[in-house]
Structures are given as structure tokens and as C-alpha cells.
Amino acid sequence: MKNIKTDRIPWKEVTDPGADKVKIKVVLGEPEGAPNFIMRVFEVAPGGNTPRHTHNWEHEIFVLAGKGVAFANGKDNPVEPGDALLIPPNEEHQFRNESKEPFRFICLIPKIK
Amino acid sequence: MKNIKTDRIPWKEVTDPGADKVKIKVVLGEPEGAPNFIMRVFEVAPGGNTPRHTHNWEHEIFVLAGKGVAFANGKDNPVEPGDALLIPPNEEHQFRNESKEPFRFICLIPKIK
Numbered sequence: 001m002k003n004i005k006t007d008r009i010p011w012k013e014v015t016d017p018g019a020d021k022v023k024i025k026v027v028l029g030e031p032e033g034a035p036n037f038i039m040r041v042f043e044v045a046p047g048g049n050t051p052r053h054t055h056n057w058e059h060e061i062f063v064l065a066g067k068g069v070a071f072a073n074g075k076d077n078p079v080e081p082g083d084a085l086l087i088p089p090n091e092e093h094q095f096r097n098e099s100k101e102p103f104r105f106i107c108l109i110p111k112i113k
Numbered sequence: 114m115k116n117i118k119t120d121r122i123p124w125k126e127v128t129d130p131g132a133d134k135v136k137i138k139v140v141l142g143e144p145e146g147a148p149n150f151i152m153r154v155f156e157v158a159p160g161g162n163t164p165r166h167t168h169n170w171e172h173e174i175f176v177l178a179g180k181g182v183a184f185a186n187g188k189d190n191p192v193e194p195g196d197a198l199l200i201p202p203n204e205e206h207q208f209r210n211e212s213k214e215p216f217r218f219i220c221l222i223p224k225i226k
Contacts, residue, residue, distance in 0.1 A: 001186050006195050033199060062119075070116070082119050089148065
């Protein structure tokens with residue numbers, strides 16, 4: 001078993017075009033031996049957003065803290081801690097933080113994508 | 114996008130041999146259209162434990178609440194909120210709650226296992 005103390009992993013700024021005030025840490029990835037899917041943690045600062053984009057793999061998300069807006073299905077959806085989100089492949093999506101607190105969530109992707 | 118309000122999903126008692134005081138809810142599974150991996154939430158009540166067992170697929174876990182003990186690598190490992198755990202395929206494992214609060218975690222498995 002690998003036990004990753006995720007609070008000790010440094011954040012990396014997401015520099016993809018369209019990302020603003022977004023940080024990521026990969027907590028279970030290939031270096032840890034993840035066979036099939038990768039666990040990341042994201043934090044979107046107040047006023048920030050992920051890119052609005054599309055790709056041919058899914059996201060499975062669990063909201064940990066804060067309140068956010070998930071744009072998907074062509075509309076904005078408020079999300080909050082305890083929500084589990086499935087973004088299917090090829091669905092345009094974006095996460096925004098319109099609150100005053102950090103918006104943090106786990107986001108998993110398949111390893112082969 | 115599917116947005117599952119996980120707090121509203123009823124718990125199911127885990128009745129597998131060796132499980133004691135363990136509840137599960139599948140939050141992102143085949144009915145929600147999960148293509149590659151399945152997200153479940155477990156809660157182990159104080160004094161409870163999951164079966165000590167082995168299988169040929171991995172677990173990716175994120176601890177949400179409470180303190181638990183993960184038996185793996187042949188020994189007990191204390192785990193706490195914020196810990197991300199990778200149990201590789203074929204590694205014997207068990208989760209126990211020796212605290213006085215519920216021990217809750219997300220546990221993902223591959224869909225084809």
C-alpha cells in the first residue's frame with residue numbers, strides 16, 4: 001500500500017490556456033503505481049476557473065470543500081461538498097469558483113486516455 | 114454531467130463474510146454511465162472492520178473523515194483525512210475503525226475487474 005499524505009504534496013499552478021487561479025496535485029499516479037486511473041486534487045481560488053474544454057475521456061469528481069459552478073450539459077450547475085460528478089467523454093465542461101472560499105475537489109481520469 | 118448528491122444516497126450494509134459495521138454506497142457506477150472506474154463511499158462504524166481479503170484489482174482511496182487503521186503490506190497503518198491510499202492488486206488488506214467516530218472514505222475500483 002502507498003499512503004500519500006496529500007496535504008504535504010506541493011501544489012502546481014495549472015498553466016493551460018484558459019486556466020485562471022487553478023492549482024493541481026497528482027496524488028495517485030504512475031509513480032505511485034496506479035494501474036488504471038489517476039487521482040488528482042484541484043483547488044480553484046475565488047474568482048478562478050478551469051479551462052472550458054472537451055476531451056475524449058471522462059472525469060469522476062468528488063467535491064471536498066467550497067462551493068463551485070460546474071458548466072456542463074451547456075449550463076451552469078452549482079456544486080458543493082459531498083457531490084460526486086461524472087463528466088462523460090466529449091462533454092464540454094468548466095469549473096468556476098464564484099464564492100469567497102477555495103473550491104477543492106478530487107478529479108480522476110483514466111490512465112490510458 | 115451527472116451530479117450525484119451523495120448524502121442522499123442510502124447506505125447499504127456490507128454483508129460480505131468478515132465485514133462488521135461497514136456500510137457502502139455506490140456514487141458513480143454503471144447506472145450513472147461510468148466508463149472505466151467506479152466510485153464508492155464506505156463508512157466503518159467505531160469497532161467495525163472490512164473483510165481482510167485479497168483480489169486482483171486495485172483500490173484507490175481518499176480518506177474523508179475519522180481515523181482508521183489500514184492493514185496492508187502485512188502491517189497496520191494509521192490513516193486520516195486527506196490521505197490517498199493505493200492498494201495494488203493482490204495485496205491483502207483490511208480497514209478497521211478503532212476510534213470513536215465514523216471512519217469514512219472514498220474507494221474506487223476499475224470497472225473491468
